[in-house]
Every structure is written in structure tokens, then in C-alpha cells.
Amino acid sequence: LAMDSALRRAIKRNEFFLVYQPIFNVSTGRISGLEALIRWQQADGSVLLPAGFVPLAEETGLILKIGEWALRTACSQVGLFSRAAGIPLRMAVNISPVQFREATLIDAIREAVDSNDMAPHQLELEVTEGVLLDSSDEAEETITQIRKMGIQVAMDDFGTGYSSLGYLKRFPIDRLKIDRSFVTGMESTQNDLALTEAVIKMGHSVNAKVTAEGVETALQLKYLSKQGCDDAQGFYLAKPMRAEQLVEYLLTGS
Numbered sequence: 001l002a003m004d005s006a007l008r009r010a011i012k013r014n015e016f017f018l019v020y021q022p023i024f025n026v027s028t029g030r031i032s033g034l035e036a037l038i039r040w041q042q043a044d045g046s047v048l049l050p051a052g053f054v055p056l057a058e059e060t061g062l063i064l065k066i067g068e069w070a071l072r073t074a075c076s077q078v079g080l081f082s083r084a085a086g087i088p089l090r091m092a093v094n095i096s097p098v099q100f101r102e103a104t105l106i107d108a109i110r111e112a113v114d115s116n117d118m119a120p121h122q123l124e125l126e127v128t129e130g131v132l133l134d135s136s137d138e139a140e141e142t143i144t145q146i147r148k149m150g151i152q153v154a155m156d157d158f159g160t161g162y163s164s165l166g167y168l169k170r171f172p173i174d175r176l177k178i179d180r181s182f183v184t185g186m187e188s189t190q191n192d193l194a195l196t197e198a199v200i201k202m203g204h205s206v207n208a209k210v211t212a213e214g215v216e217t218a219l220q221l222k223y224l225s226k227q228g229c230d231d232a233q234g235f236y237l238a239k240p241m242r243a244e245q246l247v248e249y250l251l252t253g254s
């Protein structure tokens with residue numbers, strides 16, 4: 001309960017901020033997009049990661065306001081980042097299953113895209129399998145509607161759910177994100193190496209692009225490149241950064 005009122009106060013006081021992690025095209029090595037990741041800077045200066053507050057925000061419904069703020073903020077900055085990079089960047093925004101169930105999501109997305117300097121295809125919504133679990137018909141319709149607007153949909157944490165393959169059969173998506181647990185195991189575990197290759201092929205077979213998450217070594221990147229992975233993200237390539245630092249990074253290339 002204390003946490004609940006702290007969250008409400010945080011919304012009023014604008015204590016949330018976004019960091020952005022660069023995502024790279026594997027074959028060119030050039031930046032192709034960004035993932036927006038929310039942080040909460042508490043009154044005492046400490047910074048909380050999403051795992052420390054998103055679950056409660058989802059339970060209390062406060063994630064609706066917080067998620068809308070994140071969507072608007074990320075979209076309001078993608079033009080600036082794209083100019084600094086010299087190419088239009090994709091902006092990936094995580095969407096909670098709770099947000100996804102709200103009928104207001106479509107309007108919020110349209111508003112965020114229309115009122116900012118960006119093309120619809122520059123926005124990519126990352127959904128987890130949790131989005132697809134309940135009332136699948138509605139989820140399917142929402143995804144279809146979003147994609148008709150020209151906005152992209154990515155399935156996040158792919159491979160960790162109950163029925164990854166079933167979701168792939170059922171839901172039309174633009175991108176798969178290979179969960180970092182598979183990428184971590186690539187160097188040491190033959191099975192994981194085989195599985196990343198299989199997931200990349202699977203994604204391509206349904207005309208989706210594939211992003212590998214959690215790339216931490218040169219060897220992992222080399223394997224992913226051989227396997228035909230489209231994009232990669234991870235500490236080896238770049239860490240999440242605040243907006244000011246990101247602009248500097250994009251302008252100077254470091």
C-alpha cells in the first residue's frame with residue numbers, strides 16, 4: 001500500500017524517465033533502432049528498475065498512465081535521435097498486457113504518432129506472450145488494427161512462454177525478439193546455439209525480422225551473423241542511455 005501511494009505521487013511529480021538502448025543491424029553494423037526502457041528516480045535519488053515497480057503498477061492499473069507517458073515521451077524524442085543519427089530510427093516501446101487490453105490503446109498510439117515528427121513504421125510495440133494469453137480474439141484484432149496503421153508489432157522474450165509456436169501461428173507480427181537466456185547460452189551450450197538458429201529461421205518463415213537480445217560478446221554476435229539474425233542488442237554493442245547521452249553518442253558515434 002505504501003508503494004501504491006508512492007507510485008501515485010511519482011506520477012504527479014514526474015519521477016519517471018526513459019533510457020534508450022541502441023539496436024544494430026547485424027549485417028551492416030549500423031544502428032537501426034532504439035528500445036525505450038523506463039526508470040523511476042525516487043525522491044531519495046535512488047533509481048528503480050521496472051522489475052521493482054511495473055508489477056505493482058500493473059496490479060493497481062497505474063501502468064495505464066505510466067505506459068501512456070512512456071509511449072508519448074519515446075515518440076516525442078525519436079525525431080531528435082533520428083536527426084542525430086542521420087537516418088530514421090525505429091523506436092521500440094514495451095507495452096504491458098494491461099495496457100493492451102484497454103480500448104484506449106489504439107487512440108493513444110495514433111495520437112503519439114500523429115503529434116510527433118515520425119512515420120508510423122518507426123514505432124514498434126513490444127508485446128509479451130502475456131498479451132496473447134487472455135481473450136485471444138480481441139488481442140488478435142488489436143494487433144491487426146495496429147499493423148493496419150503501419151505500426152510494427154514485436155513479440156518480446158520469444159521462446160520463454162508456454163506456446164511460442166502457437167502464438168506465431170496465430171498472431172501476425174513484424175518481429176521476434178529472441179530472449180537473452182538463449183543468447184547467453186550460445187557459446188557454452190550446443191542446444192542454445194541450435195535454438196537461436198531455429199528461432200531465426202522460424203521468424204523468417206513467417207516473414208518477421210529477428211532481433212537477438214542480451215548480446216554480451218563478440219563471439220555471440222559472430223554466431224548470430226552467421227545464422228542470419230537481422231538485428232542485435234546488448235551490452236557488447238551499447239548500454240541503455242539517457243536522452244542527452246544518447247544524442248552525444250549518435251553524433252560522435254561513440
Ligand code: G
Nearest residue numbers: 036037038049050051054067070094095096
Ligand atoms: O530496463 P530493464 O532492462 O530492467 O527492463 C526490464 C523489462 O522491463 C523489459 O524487458 C520490459 O519488459 C520492462 N519494461 C521496460 N520499460 C517498460 C515500459 O515502459 N513499460 C512496460 N510495460 N514495461 C517496461
Ligand code: G
Nearest residue numbers: 037094156213214215216233234235236240
Ligand atoms: O524488454 P526487455 O525485458 O527484454 O528489456 C531488456 C532488458 O535487458 C533491459 O532491462 C536491459 O537493460 C537489459 N539488457 C540489455 N542488454 C543486456 C545485456 O547485454 N545483458 C544483460 N544482462 N541485460 C541486458
Ligand code: MN
Nearest residue numbers: 035094126156
Ligand atoms: Mn523489450
Ligand code: NA
Nearest residue numbers: 156157177213
Ligand atoms: Na525481452
